[in-house]
Amino acid sequence: MTKPFDEMFDASGKPRTHYKEFSEWLAKQSDSQMSLKRDEAELIFRRIGITFAVYGDEKGTERTIPFDQVPRIIPAKEWTVLEEGLKQRVKALNMFLHDVYHDEKIVKAGIIPKEQIYNNSQYRPEMRFIDLPRNIYAHIAGIDIIRAGAGEYFVLEDNLRVPSGVSYMVENRKMMMRLFPDLFERHRIAPVEHYPDLLLECLKTAVHSSVKKLNVVVLTPGMYNSAYFEHSYLAQQMGVELVEGKDLFVKNEHVFMRTTQGPQLVDVIYRRIDDDFLDPLAMRPDSTLGIPGILNAYRAGNVGISNAIGTGIADDKSIYPYVPEMIEFYLSEKPILSNVPTFQCRRADDLKYTLANLEKLVVKETHGAGGYGMLIGPVASTTEIENFRKYLTAHPDKYIAQPTLALSTCPTFVEAGIAPRHIDLRPLVLSGKQIKMVQGGLTRVALKEGSLVVNSSQGGGTKDTWVLES
Secondary structure (H helix, E strand, O other): OOOOOOOOOOOOOEEEEEHHHHHHHHHOOOOOHHHHHHHHHHHHHHHOOOEEOOOOOOOEEOOOOOOOEEEEEEOOOHHHHHHHHHHHHHHHHHHHHHOOOOOOOOHHHOOOOOHHOOOOOOHHHHOOOOOOOOOOOOOOEEEEEEEEEOEEEEEEEEEEOOOHHHHHHHHHHHHHHOOOOOHHHHHHHHOOOOHHHHHHHHHHHOOOOOOOOOEEEEOOOOOOOOHHHHHHHHHHHHHEEOHHHOOOEEOOOEEEOOOOOOOOOOOEEEEEOOOOHOOOOOOOOOOOOOOOOHHHHOOOOOOEEEEOOOOOOOOOOOOOEEEEEEEEHOOOOOOEEOOOOEEEEOOOHHHHHHHHOOOHEEEEEOOOOOOOEEEEEEHHHHHHHHHHHHHHOOHHHEEEEEEEEOOEEEEEEEEOEEEEEEEEEEOOOEEOEEEOOOOEEEEEEEEOOOOOOOOHOOOOEEEEEEEOOO
């Protein structure tokens, strides 16, 4: 691997221009001061319930996500390019989703093999020929961005089903303003706190309705879900009801919420549960999380569901390699942001190369998420590599492989003091009447030295992301 790109310092060890002011401030802070601030942040996060769940963890299910006080700073000029590239990508992904459930032009053109769509578990035949408002399927998209050795940005993956993490983006900003108000006097930092307002505005476009006051709800699997804090947080911030499946019912192809004043019509559901569990009459009959009959109400156009059912086909890792071609096919534009080079193990040549180079590659399940079901070759043991080789040989169509890129690093306060740690970035893109974003995103950091896995479920932490206004 090449030497990682350092976000704060150039090759000669001098702070980059946009980090100069912060670097001078940081040099004056003692480890004891930083440690006290970290402890204060954790105490506040725990008091207000900013936690996530780790399934099967012997230490208990609830924990706070480690928060680092050293922000990731992006200058305005860089952000402008990133934002344009993200909006372009999400626009093409929504056009792809509409296409595969309607005219299938991209399949007929031979760009994507039909079996990769129609044999995919995320493809939902029930969605064929359903016309959605503005043809938008992914109202909320979380696009994971990494920076490689020479400083260029790449898209690592697209999250279009139920992308999470935005609550930590907003709360990290509030925490930084509380801990270090002086820093916000020295820098012109673009705000992110208005994200819930943009989200609510976006959700209201998910249904065909002329009603001025739409009733929006957030559907959660319940308090034991790993992202339950975020579900309740966003409902509270938007001023809408947080509901579980048992709180809703369908009558005459309309969805109602049970209240103490009687049934109340629901117009839009911001669902935070997967397709499989949404309707036990149409999907998994053993689901206790969904609402019987909701698919019929949705097909009739009487309720909006965000993100749309069937959106998962566009964030499957076997579809990811085709996104640059989607952009050219649907928009007649060159992609602004590049993909990470990807080997599709379903292809004989790609599988052969992957098996011969497992110790150099990152191998991922096409349906995987949260850092599970993957192999990071350079840090894996011989036993882990050989065990993974068996899974890969038995089910090559379930995996992709990518080169192990040297993710950029950012100075991070760890037990040993300030040290570089690998990071990524998840901006959130909202598609409604227009495509909108807040200037920033969730920066995730791998707290273990040398680790490239930033997921909170795998021990990662988060940072505030500053986009400096020009």
